[in-house]
Amino acid sequence: MDRKAIGDKIQVILVKVLKHDRFEMHDELTATMVEGWDSLTHMAIIAEIEKEFSVQFKLKELNKLRNMGTLLDLVQSKLN
Amino acid sequence: MSNSREIRLFWFKLAFVVTVLGLAHLLALSVVDGKTSIGLAKVSGPRQSHMIIGTSRIAQAVMPSVLEKEIGAPFLNFAIDAATTSYSPTYNRAIEQKLDPHASNGKFILAMDPWCITGFYHPKNGTVMYPEKKTPLGQLQTFNWPLNIEYLIRDYHEGWGSIILTHLRDNSTVTGHRDGWVEVTRNTDEDFVQSRKEKKIAAKKKEIEHAFVSEEKKQALYSLIKKLKAHGKVYLVRLPVDPDYYLLEEEFYPGFQLFVDSLVRDYGVPFLSMQNMTSEVAYNDGHHINKKYAPLISERIAQWIQSTP
Amino acid sequence: MYFHSILFAPFLFFLFFVYHFVLPKTQKGQNLLLLLGSLAFLGLNDLKSCGIILITGLINFAAVKKMSQLAEGNLKKYVFYLGCAANIGVLGYYKYLGTLLSGIQSIFQGQSTNTLTDIIIPIGLSFYTFQLLAYWIDVYNEEIEPETNPLDFGVFILYFPKMLSGPIELYQKFSPQIKLPRQFDTALTTDGLRQFMWGFFKKTVISTHCLSFYAIAFPEGQTHAGLVVLLGGMLNIIYIYADFSGYSDMACGLSKLFGIRLTNNFASPFFSTNISEFWKRWHVSLSSWIMLYVFTPLSFILRRHNKVGVIVSIVTSFVLVGIWHGATSNYIVFGLLHGLFFIPLVLRGGSINASNSSTSAFSSSTKMFGTFMLIALTSLFFRDVPVRQTLQEITSIITSGQLNVPTALFHGATNMLYWLLIIACFVVEYIQRRHEHALCIAILPTWKRWLTYAIVLCIIFFFSSYPSDHFIYVQF
Structure with a gap:
């Protein structure tokens, strides 16, 4: 799956969990820039991504995430 | 990284602030008086040959100026309060530091009442407490500076600016005189006195729940008497208190008189009970005498000392 | 020392x-x-x-x-x-x-x-x-x-x-x-001295006078009832804040003298509009520790349990915050309550408080006040007092109907001055809330800076008090 397609699916998940679409998808996007994406919703988003792509993350991998770009890379590496 | 001009400016500014603060504190020191701290005068100045020893009751009741007029010897009232100066090795150390080691004809008036030899248990864990060790007097290293700055630092729990404010204000109710007498001014209105007395007795009853007659304090008293007898004469005095308060003391330590009798017998020191004066005087709270009657009490003690061989 | x-x-x-x-x-x-x-x-x-x-x-x-x-x-x-x-x-x-x-x-x-x-x-x-x-x-x-x-x-x-x-x-x-x-570095050193001065002010002026007010409103060994409990809670939390943030400002300020920056422990916590924001600004070094090493791993493990998982993680984390302060039941209740306060936020889906949509100044100050009162009342569990007594006191605010605020607190010029100083302290902290500390004033003109130093130092010189030699958080 290419990055664009992964990004689109993650966008749908974000809208579903956060119940709004007031953000633009790009590689430099961070959680603090998205309203409602905080420590209380973060793991729900992660769980949804795991379900959508049928992958399993490790906590160590999540701790290394810095922005949307690194998240896309991580998902992509899991899929290949 | 700062350049040398910036660093020089920094030091200049710091020195300026420190100097101003230093001057402000010197100004505060220059107006230190009896209103600043009641204990300060007691631990300032030279060593003494004649002393008044005990707790707050005697600190407020016995005036060295009156004694000096009658007896002709300058006394220092070296009593502070029960937490600091009930009999204990800590208090003995302070007395020794303040006593002129060459005194041979001294006179020492020691307060006698149950509270002077009462110890307390910690209300929570039941261990014996030694509050005197943590007091400014208990920790003091110097006793004879003309103005005891060490004591001031330990005892004064406010910014030194308030020394100046207290000095300027004229509403102080507690003043420590140079000779150690503590002058307490209270409203003498009967209702006030009555309510203060009730509060005092209630508080004391609560305190008694964790109190006991302390063998350690008795031992400290014995060694103090022995020590002072080597420098002159020791006089034991029980000051008058309100009859209700007296009752409380009797209840707390019924054997107190027997204890005093044993002191008189074993150490050959005279004892004066002034409880029979209780109707002649008035109290602030049933426990401390009203300052109006301090001269009378002092005079009686002086006369007794003069008439005791 | x-x-x-x-x-x-x-x-x-x-x-x-x-x-x-x-x-x-x-x-x-x-x-x-x-x-x-x-x-x-x-x-x-x-x-x-x-x-x-x-x-x-x-x-x-x-x-x-x-x-x-x-x-x-x-x-x-x-x-x-x-x-x-x-x-x-x-x-x-x-x-x-x-x-x-x-x-x-x-x-x-x-x-x-x-x-x-x-x-x-x-x-x-x-x-x-x-x-x-x-x-x-x-x-x-x-x-x-x-x-x-x-x-x-x-x-x-x-x-x-x-x-x-x-x-x-x-x-x-x-x-x-x-x-x-x-x-x-003169700039860093001066900034450190300013921060130290502000911490000193909070510790020796604000915290000590709050404590003495608190002792008047809440004499020890009694169970209190009525409106005074509200006041007691406010004085208690302001006292804890002034004492501990005063210490923290002194610590960070001192450290700057040696060219080392420490974590800023407090970021104007009383101006938070909800509990989650409060904990991002209160004792930051502890709350972020708990976040990193307790909440994140726990909520990761429980991520498939959706909101229940988040709630379990957050309550556990805060109970741990309570226990960190002490193993007595009052601290555990303190932590538990703070954990429970998060539940509405979790159910609503994160702390979406529409900060960029229609929030009036009025509604955000109401929220600030509400959050502050919640924290103030919870702080009553932060005392060495049985849990049952504190619960009884808090319920009595509504049930007893007593409007008994001790008037002694407002008697005399000195007390009024202390109230004024407490208010002034928080006005300054509010104005400076976006800065690292309240005395970040390097950009002000020289005379204004020196006037500030003079005022703060004068207040410390004349009105500071040192009833005991310690900080509350040293016991933890």
Whole structure:
């Protein structure tokens, strides 16, 4: 799956969990820039991504995430 | 990284602030008086040959100026309060530091009442407490500076600016005189006195729940008497208190008189009970005498000392 | 000897002067001085604590280094668990054993008279232990390389500005700062002195007068009822804040004199509009520690349980915050309540408070006030008072209907002045809320800066009070 397609699916998940679409998808996007994406919703988003792509993350991998770009890379590496 | 001009400016500014603060504190020191701290005068100045020893009751009741007029010897009232100066090795150390080691004809008036030899248990864990060790007097290293700055630092729990404010204000109710007498001014209105007395007795009853007659304090008293007898004469005095308060003391330590009798017998020191004066005087709270009657009490003690061989 | 005691001033000046102007500017020399200074500082406070911390520190240093050299596998895992357990054990021995034993004893004897309850906790042990736990975990997870230099490690754990009551520093944040020689920087030093001055003001003026007001409103040994409980809660939380944030400002300010930045522990917490925001700004070094090492792993494990998982994680985390303060039921209830306060936020889906949509100044100040009152009342559990009594007091606000506020609090010019100072303190903190500390005034014109110094120093000189020599958080 290419990055664009992964990004689109993650966008749908974000809208579903956060119940709004007031953000633009790009590689430099961070959680603090998205309203409602905080420590209380973060793991729900992660769980949804795991379900959508049928992958399993490790906590160590999540701790290394810095922005949307690194998240896309991580998902992509899991899929290949 | 700062350049040398910036660093020089920094030091200049710091020195300026420190100097101003230093001057402000010197100004505060220059107006230190009896209103600043009641204990300060007691631990300032030279060593003494004649002393008044005990707790707050005697600190407020016995005036060295009156004694000096009658007896002709300058006394220092070296009593502070029960937490600091009930009999204990800590208090003995302070007395020794303040006593002129060459005194041979001294006179020492020691307060006698149950509270002077009462110890307390910690209300929570039941261990014996030694509050005197943590007091400014208990920790003091110097006793004879003309103005005891060490004591001031330990005892004064406010910014030194308030020394100046207290000095300027004229509403102080507690003043420590140079000779150690503590002058307490209270409203003498009967209702006030009555309510203060009730509060005092209630508080004391609560305190008694964790109190006991302390063998350690008795031992400290014995060694103090022995020590002072080597420098002159020791006089034991029980000051008058309100009859209700007296009752409380009797209840707390019924054997107190027997204890005093044993002191008189074993150490050959005279004892004066002034409880029979209780109707002649008035109290602030049933426990401390009203300052109006301090001269009378002092005079009686002086006369007794003069008439005791 | 604490930061506001008179002996500390010459000690600090000596250290500062030698550090920047006498020693050749080498990394090793400066760190050695910091270590010796810290040992002296700690030793003067409590020699026994100093010994315990030095010894356990050395053991930790060696053990972590050894662990990191082991190959990935079961042995490494066991060493890691053992190391963490040992640190928690030491903390538990000093901090919780007494409470536990006296609890057991009171069940059997009806009262506690155990001398073991007198075990004195080494100064700063809770803070110290959390720093070490984070270090163990991060090295184990290969987030960081273990420290190889015992001197630098010693400075990391013993550094005197943060020794007494934090901030809890992470190794990866603290350590890079002491790996290079530090140059004297007048801007940073001046900023540190300003921050120190503000902390000193909060500690010696605001916190002490709040405490004396609190003692008047809430005399010890009584159960209170009615509106006065509300006032008691407010005074209590302001007292805790002024005391602990005062300490933290002093600690961060001092540290800047040595060219080292510590975590800012408080970011105007009383101006939060909900509980989640509050905890991002209150005792930040503890709350972010709990976030990193408790909440995140726990909510990761429970991520498939949706909101229930988040709630379980958050409540557990806050109960732990409570226990960190002490193992008595009042602290546990304190933590539990704060955890429960998060539930509405979780159910609503994060702290979406439409901050950029239609929020009027009125509604946000109402929320601020509501959050503040909630925290103020919860702070009543933060006292050495049985839980049942506090519950009774809080319910009495509504049930008793008494409007009994002690008028003595508002009598006399002096008391009014103290109220004014308390209000002024928070006005200044509100104005400066976006800055690192309230006296970030480097951009002001010279005369305004010096006027500020003069006012703050005058207030300290005339109205400060030092009833006791300690900070509340030193006991934790």
